[in-house]
Amino acid sequence: MLILMSAPTPTFPMHVSVDEARAMLTALLPPLDTEWVALAGAWGRTLAADLSATVSHPSATESALDGIAARASDTLGARAEAPARLRVIGESRAGVPFGGVVGAGECVRIYTGAPLPPGADAICPVELLRDDGPDHVWLARPASPGDVRHEGGDFRAGDVVMRAGLLLTATRVALAAALGHAEVPVRRRLRVALLSTGDEVIMPGQPLQPGQVYDSNRVGLGAMLVECGCEVVSLGHAPDSPQALQAAILGAGGADVLLTSGGVSMGKYDFMRDLLIEHGRVTFWKVRMRPGGPAILGGWNGLPVFGLPGNPVSSLVVFHVIVRPALTGQPVQSVKLRAATPFRGLSDKTAFWRGVIRDGEVHDYGQQGSGILRSLSDANALIIVPEGLGVQAGDPVDVVLL
Numbered sequence: 001m002l003i004l005m006s007a008p009t010p011t012f013p014m015h016v017s018v019d020e021a022r023a024m025l026t027a028l029l030p031p032l033d034t035e036w037v038a039l040a041g042a043w044g045r046t047l048a049a050d051l052s053a054t055v056s057h058p059s060a061t062e063s064a065l066d067g068i069a070a071r072a073s074d075t076l077g078a079r080a081e082a083p084a085r086l087r088v089i090g091e092s093r094a095g096v097p098f099g100g101v102v103g104a105g106e107c108v109r110i111y112t113g114a115p116l117p118p119g120a121d122a123i124c125p126v127e128l129l130r131d132d133g134p135d136h137v138w139l140a141r142p143a144s145p146g147d148v149r150h151e152g153g154d155f156r157a158g159d160v161v162m163r164a165g166l167l168l169t170a171t172r173v174a175l176a177a178a179l180g181h182a183e184v185p186v187r188r189r190l191r192v193a194l195l196s197t198g199d200e201v202i203m204p205g206q207p208l209q210p211g212q213v214y215d216s217n218r219v220g221l222g223a224m225l226v227e228c229g230c231e232v233v234s235l236g237h238a239p240d241s242p243q244a245l246q247a248a249i250l251g252a253g254g255a256d257v258l259l260t261s262g263g264v265s266m267g268k269y270d271f272m273r274d275l276l277i278e279h280g281r282v283t284f285w286k287v288r289m290r291p292g293g294p295a296i297l298g299g300w301n302g303l304p305v306f307g308l309p310g311n312p313v314s315s316l317v318v319f320h321v322i323v324r325p326a327l328t329g330q331p332v333q334s335v336k337l338r339a340a341t342p343f344r345g346l347s348d349k350t351a352f353w354r355g356v357i358r359d360g361e362v363h364d365y366g367q368q369g370s371g372i373l374r375s376l377s378d379a380n381a382l383i384i385v386p387e388g389l390g391v392q393a394g395d396p397v398d399v400v401l402l
């Protein structure tokens with residue numbers, strides 16, 4: 001007769017949803033103080049306060065073209081066979097505006113970005129002009145008010161243009177400069193300690209002995225943390241021993257959170273799991289997702305600890321859909337695409353299958369094992385198949401772009 005041992009009822013939540021896991025991790029992270037950084041060093045940081053425009057952009061109504069500025073009413077009906085003739089009374093250059101007023105029958109030569117002189121309300125591009133001596137021009141088309149860029153057309157002084165919480169991408173750093181900020185308030189970088197575990201795990205650069213594996217998780221997770229704007233405190237690697245793990249965790253002093261990889265599933269040597277359950281604190285164990293199901297969140301002496309599974313695809317997918325959004329405050333961005341192939345559903349888990357987007361459709365990458373790291377590297381999409389649902393070819397499907 002087969003007797004199955006019944007495990008004691010856990011005192012912590014198990015099998016939480018991906019959304020719950022993300023919210024629980026977010027709740028364990030400390031609020032981050034504000035610091036000011038020069039704009040040149042602000043890329044990748046998170047804005048800590050709203051940014052207002054110190055000036056309007058454009059700062060004055062200006063020309064969008066090189067040509068002449070005139071009164072549109074003087075040029076109505078102008079065409080090649082019956083051009084309009086205007087007197088040139090000066091010039092307006094970017095940075096050197098024309099000092100006078102454009103009157104009836106008059107124009108000034110003007111260049112892109114130069115202020116529109118008072119009196120003028122329209123532009124004729126240089127391609128449609130013919131000089132008639134130094135002081136007159138013929139227009140083969142009416143001057144167009146549409147070729148004027150209005151003062152404040154982009155933003156006005158005092159407008160709140162960027163909101164706190166925004167990730168400062170390259171274009172947003174450019175926008176902050178246009179708003180007139182030499183320095184910006186950003187959130188302090190989160191200090192994340194990173195530890196990989198496992199007797200078999202070694203760093204590349206040494207010959208691989210039978211049964212060993214190169215530490216791809218530490219390198220991959222470290223790079224992803226840098227992408228998230230975090231300061232990485234590398235704790236290196238610890239073997240499968242509770243004592244070694246405890247000693248390594250002590251090295252995380254001062255970090256805001258510890259990320260580990262490996263040792264969180266069902267095996268006898270999964271000591272990260274035991275350490276948190278028996279001597280630390282557990283917020284949840286196991287997420288209803290594949291890959292990544294065995295992840296465990298908890299704490300050790302006040303330090304939040306997130307134990308990611310050892311399987312390379314599992315740890316990196318958990319990072320994509322739980323860790324990154326929690327660390328950056330930026331939601332997981334997904335788009336709807338048409339599935340070119342079926343994607344398997346799981347009755348009790350959300351699946352994140354690797355896919356390849358081709359011709360606007362998403363195709364199954366094929367090998368979906370949690371140890372097939374190439375599937376993540378070659379893929380450019382994570383296909384989200386919600387619990388209990390499958391995807392047929394032709395169905396719309398939510399896709400996270402990798």
Ligand SMILES: Nc1nc2c(c(=O)[nH]1)N[C@H]1C(S)=C(S)[C@@H](COP(=O)(O)OP(=O)(O)OC[C@H]3O[C@@H](n4cnc5c(N)ncnc54)[C@H](O)[C@@H]3O)O[C@H]1N2
Nearest residue numbers: 196198214215216217262263264265266270309310311314
């Ligand atoms: N009986 C069960 N076995 C397993 C279950 C289960 O529910 N019942 N879950 C499976 C799932 S799902 C996953 S994911 C893995 C996760 O296990 P662990 O977190 O305990 O990870 P390890 O056993 O330490 O390692 C798994 C695998 O990954 C390799 N590994 C570990 N660290 C690294 C690293 N830093 N770089 C590259 N590769 C690494 C390790 O050598 C193993 O091959 O458990 C299943 N088992």
Ligand code: MOO
Nearest residue numbers: 291292293314370
């Ligand atoms: O779900 Mo595990 O995370 O299959 O490899």
